[in-house]
Amino acid sequence: MLQIPFFSRPICLFCMLDCKIDVLLGKMEVDQAIRGSDDMRLKTKYNNAIYVIQRALALYSIEEVALSFNGGKDSTVLLHLLRAGYFLHKGEQSCSNGGLTSFPLRTIYFESPSAFPEINTFTYDAASRYGLQLDIIRSDFKSGLENLFKANPIRAIFLGVRIGDPTAVGQEQFSPSSPGWPPFMRVNPILDWSYRDVWAFLLTCKVQYCSLYDQGYTSIGSIHDTTPNSLLCISDSSGHKEKFKPAYLLSDGRSERAGRVKKCSPISQSSPVAEDGLDDPESQVKRMRTGSAIAVGDEIL
Numbered sequence: 001m002l003q004i005p006f007f008s009r010p011i012c013l014f015c016m017l018d019c020k021i022d023v024l025l026g027k028m029e030v031d032q033a034i035r036g037s038d039d040m041r042l043k044t045k046y047n048n049a050i051y052v053i054q055r056a057l058a059l060y061s062i063e064e065v066a067l068s069f070n071g072g073k074d075s076t077v078l079l080h081l082l083r084a085g086y087f088l089h090k091g092e093q094s095c096s097n098g099g100l101t102s103f104p105l106r107t108i109y110f111e112s113p114s115a116f117p118e119i120n121t122f123t124y125d126a127a128s129r130y131g132l133q134l135d136i137i138r139s140d141f142k143s144g145l146e147n148l149f150k151a152n153p154i155r156a157i158f159l160g161v162r163i164g165d166p167t168a169v170g171q172e173q174f175s176p177s178s179p180g181w182p183p184f185m186r187v188n189p190i191l192d193w194s195y196r197d198v199w200a201f202l203l204t205c206k207v208q209y210c211s212l213y214d215q216g217y218t219s220i221g222s223i224h225d226t227t228p229n230s231l232l233c234i235s236d237s238s239g240h241k242e243k244f245k246p247a248y249l250l251s252d253g254r255s256e257r258a259g260r261v262k263k264c265s266p267i268s269q270s271s272p273v274a275e276d277g278l279d280d281p282e283s284q285v286k287r288m289r290t291g292s293a294i295a296v297g298d299e300i301l
Contacts (some may be wrong), residue, residue, distance in 0.1 A: 032086040033205045042200045046081070049189040052173050053085030055185045056156055062086075065187075065254040066106040069132070071123040072220055073247070074190065075161035076209050077201050081189055082158060083130065097218040106152065107243075110141060113224035122210040149182045153191065156185040162193050195253025203248060216244020221256045229259040 034046045056065060067082055083103055109123055127134040137144035146166045148154065161168050168191065175186045190198075195218075202209055212220055216228030232245040233254075250256065 019121065021084070029245065030080050030207070031088065032206050034201075037204050039200055040195060042204060045190075045193055045197050047079050050085045050088060051151065052187065052189040053082060053158070054089045056174075056185075057086065057089045058107070060156050060185075062104050064153055065158065066135075066152075066154050066156075067109050067132075067158045068160070069107050069109055069126070069159075071119040071126070071210050072160070073198055073209055073213060074162060074193075076126075077193070077198050077208065078158060078160040078190060078209050078270075079126065079130070080201075080205060085189075092263065103131050104133065106154070107134050108137060108145075108148065108157070109134055110137050110144065112138075114224055116212060116220065116223055116226075118210055118212050119220065122208075126208075145182050145184075149184070154184060155185050157185045158189065160190060161186075161188045162190055162198075164194075195250070195256045200247040204223070213247040214248065217259060218247045218250050218255070219260055221260055226260055227259045227261055231254065231255055231258055 025216065027284060037043060049294070067075075067079065069079060082105060084101060107127065107129075111120065124134075126132065135148060137148065139147075161171060167296060168188075171186065171188055171191065173188050173191055177184050177186060184200065210220070216232040217226065218229040218232070220226055228244045229243075229247070229250060232250060234243040236243060
């Protein structure tokens with residue numbers, strides 16, 4: 001495993017100041033955007049997710065929790081929910097007294113050579129923009145977590161798993177890790193969110209997301225098993241390069257994974273890629289161990 005604390009890299013002092021301002025404003029921007037929306041379904045989903053996050057933060061110290069982030073749409077939603085939930089948990093008084101100048105949640109990124117460059121770029125940009133304490137794991141998931149847990153007192157991991165994802169079967173908002181894995185609690189704040197809910201949140205809050213979603217990708221896995229969703233293709237009689245509408249214009253969320261294909265590729269099974277909806281590292285290893293499960297693809301978060 002290779003761990004690289006993000007801010008061990010050279011960074012401009014002005015960037016650090018901007019990052020702190022971003023962190024402090026982020027909670028207000030997200031919370032106010034949702035509460036100012038007329039979308040009652042989104043408000044309900046938001047309130048329920050914030051409740052789960054605050055429960056977790058009441059059970060565990062900030063040093064004992066981590067976020068599994070992969071640059072996908074679901075983990076992007078989760079990132080901003082956590083930012084809002086953390087500051088709501090700490091309270092407005094702490095903010096006004098200057099007590100909160102950072103977002104100290106440890107963030108785990110499983111980096112793969114099969115990931116889209118745009119995913120890597122967005123992940124590192126988000127780490128810089130929001131002051132994330134980024135731990136990069138380039139080994140297999142299980143050993144990577146074991147090494148990370150040896151060095152840090154992590155007891156719970158926030159995941160962007162949603163019902164309908166291949167990894168969501170049997171999971172609840174709080175689900176202990178499986179036997180044989182390092183003991184930790186899987187916390188799933190957006191387990192009951194739909195594809196529509198995810199995009200309603202991202203567009204309402206006007207937060208940045210990976211550029212691939214504006215190119216017709218609706219579910220992002222590895223470069224070997226992911227294409228733009230054909231349902232978003234724009235007809236072009238001139239025969240020029242195909243164009244696609246953005247992901248948020250997909251009318252039926254049940255077709256979210258229509259762009260996921262099986263291809264012959266030199267993917268190493270020791271380096272799977274996570275999917276935007278599949279944040280559960282345990283399920284990654286389960287797919288690596290069974291040939292029949294490979295049909296799901298080398299998923300990223």
